[in-house]
Amino acid sequence: MGFSAQFRRELRVMARTSADAVNPLVFLFLGLTLFALGAGTDPATLGAFAPGIIWVLVLLATMLSLESMFRRDFDDGTLEQLLLLAQPGFVAVLAKIAAQWCFSGLAMTVLVPLAGLILYLPASAIPIMMLTLLVGSPALSLLGAVGAALTVGLKRGGVLLGLLVLPLYVPILIFGVGAVSEYMAGVDVAAQIYWLLAITMLAFTVSPFAVLAALKISVEE
């Protein structure tokens, strides 16, 4: 199977098992609500913290959506066949990651205006917030896929997955939040956007191979 066939298959499977795709998005908004309840509803404070809160919840929601990324295919043996058939293997892996991103990073990017609205993020900052998510979130899926591939064979991989993946997300969080906060303070943020792009490109080149190696290890187990 080539990239597009694999990609379409993944999208179709995702759409048909909609709970796996939708639950992380619901979690995102539930988290936003809890933050607003916990931190108070003063528009100025909440608006100032909004970029950080949204980014952190995007990291956590992405992490939740990673769990199911390889799980189903691993359980029914499809993954093993895929690794045997796919030539070259990293193309199939990339297709899976791309599909996962469509339902996590891309979906969350689209939902940012809504998230910004309920956290009083200034309207002028919403486009830049969407831009940081658009260029930064592919790296979340790419790096996260390594963790998902390493833990797919384990019965209780959930917390471990977070422990493996979240430290790797630190730079993306820093540049993502930094860009939005500094934009709100009136500073030029091109550098942070370039950094996010660079991290995404690096993850794009390295992580499919790491994911492939990790999947082979998990399947052999």
Next chain:
Amino acid sequence: MGVLKEFWHRLGSPRWFYAISGPWAVAFGLLAAALLLVGCVWGLGFAPPDYQQGNSFRIIYVHVPTAIVAQSAYMVMGAAGLILLVWRMKLADMALACIVPFGMSMTALALFTGAVWGKPTWGAWWVWDARTTSMLVLLFLYIGLYALRQAIPREETASRACAVLAVVGMINIPIIKYSVDWWLTLHQPATFTLTEPPSMPPEMWLPLALNVVGVYCLFAANLLGRLRVEILRRESGTSWVQQLVRSNPA
């Protein structure tokens, strides 16, 4: 070149490594003990107090060496992971397992000494400055590796999974460091750089240099010692280990 190549090939044999590493482990251990003893006594007892920080600066004689070696240990581990994935060398697999506890404890010690120093100097046990933060992330990376190994029952699978994670972590560490530097910096610039002469007087930085070298020797001794035990444990089914055990009854 030829000698190096032969050494490389010989490293593939745990038995050979076990045979030659004994004296090296002892030598590094003694060297580490001597250097750390001189460095600590000199640094903690006799080096002149800092003109601003008084005596509280002396914690750097523990803090800086542990912080440096904790980062180096992760890099060595990443290299071992790469070697394991590419050449499937048994020794690299064992090294990967042996470095984690040492690196983790050194990172924790660096964070702890940093907190002890921070209280009198910055007025707070914990400050979110660039380097404390990247050390904290390093600690989480170590814990992640440790947890992954614990979670996978089969040893061989666990090692290779850890190798993938260690390599990804190794690529990420410079990015994490840079991003955290960007994020915020209160910390004073690095105490030691290889390219510039130190700004401290020699009687202040010499003990520090001794401790840095000493802690690297400690790392080497610790790694070799653990490797030797690990070799015996994993190769316990082979005839040479059984012979060794029979010829040295406890």
